[in-house]
Amino acid sequence: MDSHHHHHHLCYNMQECLNAIQNKISDCNSLQDRHGSRxxxxxxxxxxxSPGLSGPGKSASVQVYSSTVIDxxxxxxxxxxxxxxKKGKSSKKDGTKTxxxxxxxxxxxxFGNPGAFLIENNHKHRFFLQSATLVTPENKVIHFDCRxxxxxxxxxxxxxxxxxNTCYLPSKTPACLVELRKEELESLRGDGTxxxxxxxxxxxxxxxxxLGNPGKGPDHVRPVLGGSRSRPYPRRGRTGRPATKNGTINLDTYVPPDERCSPKKLSEFIANAIQATAYFHLPEAKSLPRDSSSFExxxxxxxxxxxxRRQAMRGKSVTEKVKKFVPAQLFKDVTHVIEEVDIKFxxxxxxxxxxxxxxxxxxxxRQMLAGTNPTRIHCLREFPPRGTLTESHIEQSDIEHNLDGLSFEQAMKQWxxxxxxxxxxxxxxxxxxYSEGVRxxxxxxxxxxxxxxxxxPLAIELSYPGSSNNVDGMKTMVLLPEKEDIPQxxxxxxxxxxxxxxxxxxxxxxHWLHTHAVVEPFIIATRRQLSVMHPxxxxxxxxxxxxxxxxxxARTVLINAGGILExxxxxxxxxxxxxxxxxKQWRFDEQALPSDLIKRCMALEESENPRGALMLFQDYPYGLDGLDIWLAIQTWVGDFCDIFYEDDPSVKSDTEIQAWWxxxxxxxxxxKRKEQWWCQMTTKADLKRTLTTLVWIASALHASVNxxxxxxxxxxxxxxxxxRKFVPEEGTMEFAEFLKDPDKYFLNMLSDRFEASLGIALMEVLSRHTSEEVYLGQRATSEWxxxxxxxxxxxxxxxxxxxxxxxxMERNGDPELMNRRGPAKVPYKLLYPDAxxxxxxxxxxxxxxxxxxSI
Structure with a gap:
C-alpha cells in the first residue's frame, strides 16, 4: 500500500470515528434535552x-455502579x-501538585444512587487518586475517600x-453491592503464588x-523466624521475592500500593536518614577507616x-551514594531534599x-517510669522472685538500711x-x-x-560469662550504691x-516486636477479610x-543481618x-494497658473504675497519662461499635469479623493459635476490647516508646x-586500670565512636515526626x-x-510530682496527643x- 493511500485510509477511519462520536454526543444531548439535565x-x-509525572487527563475514564438498581x-x-x-485544574501546596x-x-x-465506581487508567504513568465526589440528578452528594x-x-x-464512604455490616449490604464486595475481597487475597x-x-x-544474607558468608546466616515451636514469630507481608543476597539496601521491597508511604513522606524520611548518617560520608570520616577509637x-x-562541626556540605557526594541504592523514580523524588545536608545533631x-x-x-x-522504656519495670511481690532460673545473690540485710526504717518484708508488703x-x-x-568488643x-x-x-536504686545484680576457658561458669556480682570501699x-x-x-x-x-511486628498481621487480615465498606x-x-x-x-536496613540494630x-x-x-511470652490481651499495669503490679484491678485499673501511685507518668488516653480510645471505640452493632448476636453473625478474627x-x-487467652469474639464486649487494644498499640503505645x-x-x-568491658573485679589488672582513671574506664566501656554516632543517627531519624503526620483524634479528611x-x-x-x-500540662507543672520532670528537667510529654x-x-x-x- 503506498503511503499516500495509507494516509487517506487513516483519514477515512478518523472521519468515521469523529462521525460516530458526533452521533453519540447528539444522542446524549437529545436525552438530556428530553429530560432537562435530570x-x-x-x-x-x-x-x-508524583514529581515529574503528568496527570492522566482524558486517558482515564470512570464508570459508576448503582447501589439501588440491580442488573x-x-x-x-x-x-x-x-x-x-476532563478540564483538569491544578494547584500546588508544599511542593505537591494536585x-x-x-x-x-x-x-x-x-439509575438510583451510585454505590461504587470503576476507574480505568490508560495513561502510561500511575497516579494517586485522592478522592472523588459524585452528585446525583436529585442533588445527593456521595463521597469516595480513595487515597x-x-x-x-x-x-x-x-x-x-x-x-x-457509606459503611455496611456484611448482612446489611445493599443487594447491588453484595457481589462486588465479595469479588473485591477475593482479588485482594490473591492465590498465594x-x-x-x-x-x-x-x-x-x-x-x-x-533477614539473613548467606551469600555474604556464614556470619550472615540468620534463622527463619515464625512457623516453628522453637522460633515463633508474627507473620509479615508476603512479597514472593527471593531474599536479596547482595547485601544492598533495597528500598524497592514489595509493599501493596495502598500501604506505601507517599512520595513526599518517603523523600523526607530518606533525607532525614541521609542527614543523620551524613557524618559517615564526610571526607574526614574517611581518614578513619572505621573510627573504632573511644571517646577521650x-x-x-x-x-x-x-x-x-556545623559544615553544611553540598549534596554532591551524598547524592551519588544515594543514587546507588534508591530506585530511579524515588531518586527523582528525593534529590531536591538532599541538596544541602546540614550535619549537626x-x-x-x-x-x-x-x-x-x-x-x-x-x-x-525515673527513666524506668517516664523514659523511653517505661513498660518493663514491675513491683516485686515476693523475694526471691518466683519462677526464676537462678537464685538471686542480693542479700536483704545489705539493703534494709535504705528502706526508710522498714524491713524488707514490710516494704514488699506495702508494694x-x-x-x-x-x-x-x-x-x-x-x-x-561474648565476642570481640562485647562484654x-x-x-x-x-x-x-x-x-x-x-x-x-538499692542494688544491681550482674551475671556474666566467666573467662572463655571456663565454659559453663556464670559469674555474679552484686553492686550497691554507697559502699564506702567501692567508689561511686x-x-x-x-x-x-x-x-x-x-x-x-x-x-x-x-518497640519493634510489641508494636511494629505484632500489628502487621492485623493489617494484612483487615485488608483480606474486612471490606472497605465494613465499619x-x-x-x-x-x-x-x-x-x-x-x-x-526495617527488614532491609535495621533488623537484618549486619543491619543497624545488630x-x-x-x-x-x-x-x-x-x-x-x-x-513466646507475648499475649494480645495483656497489651491492653490496664491488663499490663495490673500484671506488673503497677496498678490494682478495679472493675467499677471505667479505666479498669487503679494506679498504685500517681507519679508514674506513663501509667497515669496512658490510662487517660486508654479511656478516651475505649469510649470512642465503644461509641463507634454501638452505632453499627445492636447486640452480641450481631457480632457473632458478622461473617467478615469472624473470618478476620x-x-x-x-x-x-x-x-499462638493454641493459646487459651484469645477471646472468642462472640460479644460486643470482645470486639470493643480487641479494637481498643489494637488502636492503643498502634497509636499511644508506639508513641510512648518511639x-x-x-x-x-x-x-x-x-x-x-x-x-565493651565488664565491671572490673577487685584485685585484677582491670581494677587497677579503673582506679587510675574511672572516667576513662567508663568511656572505654561505651560503644566506640563509630557505633555511638550510628546509634545517635538512628535515634534522631526515629524520633522525628514527618510533616504529613495525622494525630490521634484527627482524620486526613473530614469526609472519611x-x-x-x-x-x-x-x-x-x-x-x-x-x-x-x-x-x-498541669501535671508537668505540679512540683509534688517529681517524676514528671526529674533532675534532668525533661517534662513528660510522650503521651501528649497534640490532637x-x-x-x-x-x-x-x-x-x-x-x-x-508510621516511623
Whole structure:
C-alpha cells in the first residue's frame, strides 16, 4: 500500500470515528434535552501527581455502579457508560501538585444512587487518586475517600474499584453491592503464588525468612523466624521475592500500593536518614577507616552536638551514594531534599538543662517510669522472685538500711520494692554474645519507692560469662550504691550495663516486636477479610498508615543481618532470635494497658473504675497519662461499635469479623493459635476490647516508646547500647586500670565512636515526626465516613483528648510530682496527643501521638 493511500485510509477511519462520536454526543444531548439535565451525574476527581509525572487527563475514564438498581445479568448494580476525566485544574501546596478533574455521566432514568465506581487508567504513568465526589440528578452528594494508587491498565489488566464512604455490616449490604464486595475481597487475597509486582494489590503472609544474607558468608546466616515451636514469630507481608543476597539496601521491597508511604513522606524520611548518617560520608570520616577509637572525654562526646562541626556540605557526594541504592523514580523524588545536608545533631534533652543529671540515681530510676522504656519495670511481690532460673545473690540485710526504717518484708508488703528485670531471658544467650568488643551481662535492679514516689536504686545484680576457658561458669556480682570501699564510679559502670540491657530490650521488644511486628498481621487480615465498606475497616484504616512500608524498610536496613540494630546493640547477631524468644511470652490481651499495669503490679484491678485499673501511685507518668488516653480510645471505640452493632448476636453473625478474627489467630499470629487467652469474639464486649487494644498499640503505645528515643538515648553515656568491658573485679589488672582513671574506664566501656554516632543517627531519624503526620483524634479528611452520628462521636473523642492535654500540662507543672520532670528537667510529654495539630512542624518534638506506627 503506498503511503499516500495509507494516509487517506487513516483519514477515512478518523472521519468515521469523529462521525460516530458526533452521533453519540447528539444522542446524549437529545436525552438530556428530553429530560432537562435530570439524568446527569456530575462529579469531580482529585488526583495527586508524583514529581515529574503528568496527570492522566482524558486517558482515564470512570464508570459508576448503582447501589439501588440491580442488573439481572451480572447480579451487580447497574453499570453506567464511561466518562473521561476532563478540564483538569491544578494547584500546588508544599511542593505537591494536585489536579481536580470534572466528569459527566449520562445515566438512564431511575439509575438510583451510585454505590461504587470503576476507574480505568490508560495513561502510561500511575497516579494517586485522592478522592472523588459524585452528585446525583436529585442533588445527593456521595463521597469516595480513595487515597490509593491507580496503575496503568496495561500492567494490571483490570480497572480499579472504589466504594463510597457509606459503611455496611456484611448482612446489611445493599443487594447491588453484595457481589462486588465479595469479588473485591477475593482479588485482594490473591492465590498465594508468584512474585509480587509493584502494581499488585495482594495481601498474604510470609515468615521472616529474609533477614539473613548467606551469600555474604556464614556470619550472615540468620534463622527463619515464625512457623516453628522453637522460633515463633508474627507473620509479615508476603512479597514472593527471593531474599536479596547482595547485601544492598533495597528500598524497592514489595509493599501493596495502598500501604506505601507517599512520595513526599518517603523523600523526607530518606533525607532525614541521609542527614543523620551524613557524618559517615564526610571526607574526614574517611581518614578513619572505621573510627573504632573511644571517646577521650565527656567533652569529646558533647562535640558531636556543637557548632564547630556545623559544615553544611553540598549534596554532591551524598547524592551519588544515594543514587546507588534508591530506585530511579524515588531518586527523582528525593534529590531536591538532599541538596544541602546540614550535619549537626541537636542537643538531646537529657543534657540540655543539666549536663550531669543523668548520673544521678534518682534520674536513673525515673527513666524506668517516664523514659523511653517505661513498660518493663514491675513491683516485686515476693523475694526471691518466683519462677526464676537462678537464685538471686542480693542479700536483704545489705539493703534494709535504705528502706526508710522498714524491713524488707514490710516494704514488699506495702508494694514498695520494684525490679527492672533483664536477667533470665538473657542468660542462655550471654556466652554466645561474648565476642570481640562485647562484654554482655544480664541484670536485675532492685529499687525502693520512697515517700515522694521517686525510685531509689538499692542494688544491681550482674551475671556474666566467666573467662572463655571456663565454659559453663556464670559469674555474679552484686553492686550497691554507697559502699564506702567501692567508689561511686564502680556503681556507675553497673548502671551502664543495666542501661545497655534496657536499650536492647526496648529496641527489640518494647518497640519493634510489641508494636511494629505484632500489628502487621492485623493489617494484612483487615485488608483480606474486612471490606472497605465494613465499619471496622473504616475505623482501623488510619491506624495502619505506612506501617507495612516502614516494616519492610526495617527488614532491609535495621533488623537484618549486619543491619543497624545488630551493629549498635550488645545483642549483635542474636538480636532477632532474642525477640522471637520473648514473643513466646507475648499475649494480645495483656497489651491492653490496664491488663499490663495490673500484671506488673503497677496498678490494682478495679472493675467499677471505667479505666479498669487503679494506679498504685500517681507519679508514674506513663501509667497515669496512658490510662487517660486508654479511656478516651475505649469510649470512642465503644461509641463507634454501638452505632453499627445492636447486640452480641450481631457480632457473632458478622461473617467478615469472624473470618478476620479467625485469620489473625490461626494465620497471622498462627504460632499462638493454641493459646487459651484469645477471646472468642462472640460479644460486643470482645470486639470493643480487641479494637481498643489494637488502636492503643498502634497509636499511644508506639508513641510512648518511639518519640522519646533521641531525648534520652541521643546521649550515649545515659543509655549505652553495648558495653565493651565488664565491671572490673577487685584485685585484677582491670581494677587497677579503673582506679587510675574511672572516667576513662567508663568511656572505654561505651560503644566506640563509630557505633555511638550510628546509634545517635538512628535515634534522631526515629524520633522525628514527618510533616504529613495525622494525630490521634484527627482524620486526613473530614469526609472519611458518611455518617453524622459517627462524626459527632469522633468530635467528642477529639474534645476528650484536648482535655487530657490540659491535664498533662498541669501535671508537668505540679512540683509534688517529681517524676514528671526529674533532675534532668525533661517534662513528660510522650503521651501528649497534640490532637489540634493542623500544620505540623516536622522534627523532634518529643510529643504528639500519631494515629499509626508510621516511623
Amino acid at each position: 439524568y446527569l451525574i456530575n462529579g469531580k476527581v482529585v488526583i495527586e501527581h 439481572p445479568n451480572t447480579m451487580k448494580g447497574k453499570l453506567s457508560g464511561k466518562a473521561c476525566l 489536579t481536580v478533574y470534572k466528569i459527566k455521566l449520562h445515566v438512564e432514568p431511575g 490509593s494508587w491507580v496503575y496503568p491498565i496495561k500492567d494490571t489488566n483490570t480497572s480499579r474499584l472504589f466504594f463510597s 508468584g512474585e509480587r509486582k509493584e502494581w499488585d494489590r495482594i495481601y498474604d503472609y510470609a515468615l521472616y525468612d529474609d 572525654s565527656f567533652g569529646d562526646i558533647r562535640d558531636l552536638y556543637s557548632n564547630n 541537636p542537643l538531646p534533652q537529657i543534657i540540655r538543662a543539666n549536663q550531669f543529671a543523668w548520673k544521678l540515681d534518682e534520674e536513673f530510676g 514498695r520494692i520494684y525490679v527492672l528485670d533483664h536477667h533470665d531471658y538473657l542468660l542462655p544467650f550471654l556466652r554466645k554474645m 554482655p551481662c544480664a541484670s536485675r535492679t532492685l529499687l525502693f519507692l520512697r515517700n515522694d514516689a521517686t525510685l531509689k 564510679a564502680l556503681w556507675q559502670l553497673a548502671k551502664a550495663h543495666v542501661a545497655a540491657n534496657d536499650s536492647a530490650y526496648h529496641q527489640l521488644i518494647s 471496622v475497616h473504616r475505623l482501623l484504616d488510619p491506624h495502619f498508615k505506612d506501617t507495612m512500608h516502614i516494616n519492610a524498610l 551493629k549498635t546493640l550488645f545483642t549483635g547477631k542474636f538480636s532477632m532470635e532474642l525477640s522471637s524468644e520473648l514473643y 479467625s485469620e489473625i489467630r490461626n494465620v497471622g499470629h498462627g504460632d 518519640f522519646g528515643q533521641y531525648s534520652y538515648a541521643g546521649y550515649p553515656p545515659n543509655r549505652p547500647s553495648r558495653c 465516613i458518611d455518617n453524622k452520628q459517627v462524626k459527632q462521636r469522633f468530635e467528642k473523642f477529639n474534645k476528650s483528648l484536648r482535655e487530657i492535654e490540659k491535664q498533662i 489540634t495539630k493542623v500544620d505540623t512542624p516536622a522534627g523532634i518534638t518529643a510529643k504528639g501521638i500519631p494515629n499509626s506506627i
